[in-house]
Amino acid sequence: MKKLTQVAAACLLAAASTAHAADPNLGRNLAATCANCHGTNGKAVPGAGMDSLAGESKAKLLQKLADFKSGDKPASIMHQISKGYSDEQLALIAEYFAAQK
Template identity: 35%
Template sequence: MKRLIAGVVLGVSLSAMAHGAGDPAAGEQKAAVCAACHGQGGAKPMMASYPKLTGLGEKYLYRQLTDIKSGDRSIPEMTGLLTAMTDQDLKDLAAYFNKQELVVNQANADEELIAQGQAIFRGGNMASGVPACAGCHNPSGKGNEPAGYPALGGQNAEYVAKQLQAYRDGTRATTANASIMADVASKLTDAEIEAVANYVSGLH
């Protein structure tokens, strides 16, 4: 009897966990509207200033979608697109995009900036107090899913630079982990931002 009760409790718990998670298959249908700007599967955005959505991390993607829907993260191009979506819809979208294959386009990287970008990404800048990006985003740029830190490897350089500048000037100040990134970005020069962005765009 005790085993039966334990089995029922475990089954209910697992069912609840599964219900709360994102469904990639359901997300695929809901992602059709996203393809116009981010490309099929979120892999090839129509503009370099738009992000690739593939493999960023499900937790990170969900947080960004909820912030955009609530208005905490302002993206004019996405105004109204998420309004009618439920919380489960956003989880499904996050799960779908996270499962898609990342396409690394090394042609976006400026070879002259790679060495400087690599040095900052892997070792930071001790003189100015910039920590190594790899500490949170993984040495290979894969991010940290449990912590909600996004994968950066293969992301469009123009988009990465745009976000670092937004953290630095305070226009992206209300989203998750914003205080950490704002502190880091405040110590980066324009040249360092460009170098790091170019380095991660070609990082596998």
């Protein structure tokens, strides 16, 4: 019975990761949570004191997110928010913002 439970859990994990990969809008949907601070599609309001994310390189965005997640970059809330995402989700978010103009 224990073996069956382990196989079922593995199948569920595989199905969940396939579902993420199959959704072409997942990066956009995840990035939408950033709009409250960084503006719609990562275009911050000028003079609001927030960084615009639109058009930044994916590598630069990923590095910033990794620094927030690890605590290397101080923040008021980004270190908490970034910990709520997997590395794969952060990569999708960074890819989405890098594609915005």
